[in-house]
Amino acid sequence: MINFSGVTKDYDNITAVKDLTFFVDKGEMVFITGPSGSGKTTVLKLIYYAEQPDKGTISVAGWDTEKIKESDIPFLRRNVGVVFQDFRLLDNRNVFENVAVALRIRGVNEKEIRARVFETLKSVNLRHKADAYPLRLSGGEQQRVVISRAIVANPVVVLADEPTGNLDPVTAGSVMKTFKDIHAKGTTIVIATHNRELYKNSGKRVLRLDTGVLVGEEIG
Amino acid sequence: MIPTPYAFTLALQSMIREKWINILSVLSIGSGLLIISLALFSVYNIDAATRSLPEKFSMVLYLDKDINKENVDSLVSALKKQGAVHSVRYIPKEEAMRELKAVLKNSSYVLDGLEENPLPDALEVKLTRDVVGPEAVKRLADEALKIKGVKEVEYAEKFLSALHYLKVGLKTIGIILIATLSTGIVFVCYSTVKILFYRRKEEIETFKLLGATRGFIRTPFLIEGAVIGTTGGILSLVGIFVFYYLVLLRLSVAMPIFKMILFPSTLFLPLPFLGMFLGMTGAAIALGRLRY
The missing domain is CATH 3.40.50.300 (P-loop containing nucleotide triphosphate hydrolases)
Structure with missing residues (x-):
């Protein structure tokens, strides 16, 4: 690999x-x-x-x-999904959008984006934080958002x-x-x-x- | 490159987030296009006003005294064969005298002392509109002088030159103004997109690391450039209509001279498209020069 x-x-x-x-x-x-x-x-x-x-x-x-x-x-x-050391979260977008961006770049349709982002957030116990903005999250939560973004497109x-x-x-x-x-x-x-x-x-x-x-x- | 709905979303988000930069750009582009429109408006009206003048222009060929009827007829038919000649009218010296008396009206007594008619027979030559330029008319006059039986040729040389240089000058000024302002508008869009790009550099870097293509990154900026340009174009369109309907038409009530002004509304309808083209051009140049 x-x-x-x-x-x-x-x-x-x-x-x-x-x-x-x-x-x-x-x-x-x-x-x-x-x-x-x-x-x-x-x-x-x-x-x-x-x-x-x-x-x-x-x-x-x-x-x-x-x-x-x-x-x-x-x-x-x-x-390749990357969990960056400095997170690289987009502060002006909520958790959902931060994760969804990895799929939008790939041209995935909106319906599939919603399904996959929520499923991924659920797998890292962040489904309830989908509307929150990164700066309102703890370090651990931010880290899990980054992980969600890295894995949501199944790299x-x-x-x-x-x-x-x-x-x-x-x-x-x-x-x-x-x-x-x-x-x-x-x-x-x-x-x-x-x-x-x-x-x-x-x-x-x-x-x-x-x-x-x-x-x-x-x-x- | 087909813009995705997300590209429009990103462009819209950026326009809202950076509204002051965008408003400033729209106003600059709108002002530039309005000046271009006013220049076109002026050139159009001056051109329209001077368009009918050449039709009134004629060249007069004074003939030799001893020219006979056959010679005049062959001269007329020779002139009519020339493509530049619209019509030829023979004016015998008796008719010329009658016309002169009519012009002099009450002062015609000055002609009473004349024992014989000193005026020569003449041909009045009207030229086609396209030919009425100083050089072409001079060339035609020189050729006419060479024809046997033609003694003198008279035409309004200075008037023709003035009219010609007025038109050429106006056209040149118009072209320079349009080129300069168009370049200015492209530069405004170029600078705006460059600023917007730098303000979103972090985000763009993240997009790139997540696998975004150049097209994905560029498209929202091109859309933004197009929207800024189009909005500026619409603004200038509104401006020129307001100028005509609220300013010139109202002025024409008090000053009838303004009633002569023509408003070629269809000439201005492409302004939003021109704005869009200039906006996208500025954005494309900026994106081409940026390293990302």
Whole structure:
């Protein structure tokens, strides 16, 4: 599903990722961990093509970075649901619209949008907050809105960047349960986190990065 | 690229959210188009007023004294064969004298001392409307002078030149004004869309990361440009009708000269479409130059 081969990414002479090679199988749940600045976010950005590699090749859901055209990038991104670290919620739109936007971009009809958005919000226990605006929600609720937006279009891959970063342990547990539920339906999931509690005893593969280099791989 | 209902929703939301920028743009475009309309209105009326003048224009060919009837007839038929000539009238010197006396009326006694009629026979040549320009008429006059039997050619050269340059000048001013203001309107739309784009940059970035195509991002701005332009066009249309019906028609009651003014209403009906075209052009240029 995801394949990195000798990928290097530099930002103004600072190497964010260096000669990185790994793969993620279809339906797998993988954690990428490491300290701040280790390149976790860069790896996720490379997957959804917010950044382009300086060296090496990346293949995501059949799209190859060496062959992809600029006009193809939106269609690659439609296969990838992203839970952004900074949420990227639209403050002037309510919860329903924030989630629906992922479907509107894909040209889904209004009737289906309503059905799928409400179903997704229900799955993360936010059905009752559909009319609320993001700034009126707690951090955990906002996080779940972002997750809803990432999964509402049934992407083949879901990426989550520090999904429990600012959450209390109880809310973090609830968010992780949501990811496990999505994974149980066969979705490939990649979670970047420095929180050891998330992957400890998960039985999932953990890729350990340090200064952009893959320094280890283990089972959590 | 077919706009989706959501593109219209996004455009509408943006227009409501950024109402002051949009109102300002609509007023600017409306003012620009109103000035264009007034320029067209003026040019149209001046053109209409001067359109019938060439029909009154004629060229007079004074003939040699010893020219006989056969020569005059062949001269008339030669002139009539020329495409530029509308009609030819032979004026014998006796008729010319009668006309002169009629013109002089009570002062005709000044002619009493004349022993013989000094006026020559003449041909009055009326030209077709299209030919009545200073260069064409001069060329025709030169050719007529070369014809045997024609002694002198007379026509209102200065009047023709003045009329010609007035028309050309007005047309040039009109074109420059329309081009300048149209460019200005496109620039207003360009700037508006650019401002609106930057104000929604965060949202656009999010849309992109969620898989939005360029078309999805561009369409609401094109719609917004079109709506701004069309509204400006409608505003200018209302403005020109108000100007005519509430200002000029009322003035014509007090000053009859205003009754001569023509109002070509159909000429102004495409204003909203012109506004829409200029608005979309400005938006398209802005979107083409923005990096996203």
